[in-house]
Amino acid sequence: MTALLSLATRSAWNRRFVLALVVLSIALSTLLLLGIERIRQDLRANFSQAVSGTDLIVGARTGPVQLLLYSVFRIGNATNNIRVSSIEAIARHRAVAWTVPLSLGDSHRGFAVLGTTGAYFQHFRYGQKQALVLAQGRAFGEMPAGLYEAVVGADVARRLGYTLGQRIVLAHGDGAMRENDHADKPFTVVGILAPTGTPVDRTVHISLPAIEALHIDWAAGTRLPGQTLSAEQAAAQDLTPRSVTAALVGLKSRAAVFSVQREVAAYRDEPLLGILPGVALDELWDVVGLGERGLQAMSALVAAVSLAGLVAVILAGLNERRRELAILRAVGAGPRQVLALLALEGLLVTAAGVLLGAAACWGAVALLGGWVQGQFGIVLRLLPPGSAEWQLMAAVLAGGLLASLLPGWRAYRLSLADGLSPRT
């Protein structure tokens, strides 16, 4: 076997320029398979890291996945707001330990603006129940002095180069139209959060009264003509919030979670929905899983195509190698050894491709991980291959071996038919 292996290696090396192209195409499909697996795993890890220690998320009645997406991940919009009085009612429930109201809808240069209370910094947890930590500065202060103060996430500060004391202007909605800027009421950055690897990093936090102040001279999504109030005038108004987008709820005991959820659903004054973040996340995976399987099927197809290329290249070269096969037969190689030789060659080429692809995948994660995190907020981890990765690589290898049995079989037939006198 070692004799055959060294022959196969040297024969393949002799045709390295053609085979290198096949190696490259197998490497690319391996990169695709491993890359998608890496992103899939890390996306899930990122999502499940985003919120922890919150027992229920309460919002207007909508789909659980949608509520989770807009309240935690700032993806999509709320269909409706809920009244602050509803949250106060929930907070009075004997099983509820704390509530954190969330008010979304504005943005700052592509980053979401979140209106909340000081309780957010106290109760919000991510990852393994880690609390938010201020890298610099402090949380926004109390009314009225702290009205126009903002605390920015780590990515916001890094990408926009913000330091403490920076003056920023928030935009109404997604910030697409300049006239929707809240330019008349600028904010000051008073705190910068330490990185968390969650959507918090890409959020600008302000107080609920500040949200009210921004919109006091607005109605139905537009500025009221002739009723402009300056920042100081707005601060003097009654800024008690009437409605928010959602609320995070912490319970005294997790055991009560289903009964509280039922009571939220049965709340009389307005239709509410309470979700368990973990359960909603599982539902999200069910949805995302479809797309993932589609991607995996596509990359499996790409792998199949590159293995077909391997077969084509080896088969095409076989006719010119009938002389080589006859020499091997003359020195005592049997047709079965000829088959093994060709199969080994295919396996070697596939193995080289898989190794190169795996190296490229880890290289890409190492080189582009920072960029991907900045651009898409996904933290890609540089990990040794896990069982899923090993399985993918083994599958490509097995596919390569199986595919090379085809040229192997053809060589077997040729060497039987040709014997010692190849008809070339």
Added chain:
Amino acid sequence: MTAAALSLRGLRYRWPGAAADTLAIDELSLLPGDTVFLRGPSGCGKSTLLSLAAGVVLPDAGEAQLLGQSWAGLGASARDRHRAAHLGYIFQQFNLLPYLSVLDNVRLPLRFSPARARRAGPGAAEALLERTGLPSTLWGQRADRLSVGQQQRVAAARALIGAPEVVIADEPTSALDEPLREAFMALLLDSCAQAGSALLFVSHDARLAERFARVVDLPTLNHAGRPA
């Protein structure tokens, strides 16, 4: 009486789909150390005869034996092992694997036959190459760097490594010019004599015949396709 190294008796062979026999030979045998010149133009069933003698194809009737062992009596793998252990083969040209070094080409049969590797012992390839007169600086070179004449000499060394009982040479000089041909013939015959190998040498070039113990005319020997 000594047992024949190679013997063909009552041999009939027809290529699949052919209308008539390609080969019909009553008797051809080589004693150990025998040298036989088999003369024949191309297209007279030469390649077929050699394939039958080497046990690569089996006859439709009759028997082909190497060292008293009938090829037909062995399974496919056993035939490959028997051939690897006891037969050396030289082609017309392109004998060498281009991607191996000269030395590795000579050692090639040893990779496929442990029995032959044992018989050859260490240093056999170097000793044989020494006899070819090929400068040792070339031994580590890729085989396709050599000239045609050098390649054929290396092929002779490979056929003889491990002293196989029979060497078959299929027009090995057809690509060589006069002086190279002389040198090659001398090397081949000397080496066979040294190793005690019987040599079955096929060529259409009658001028080479005088060096051999026996001359056999293939068209005379083969009575297939002859008008009855």
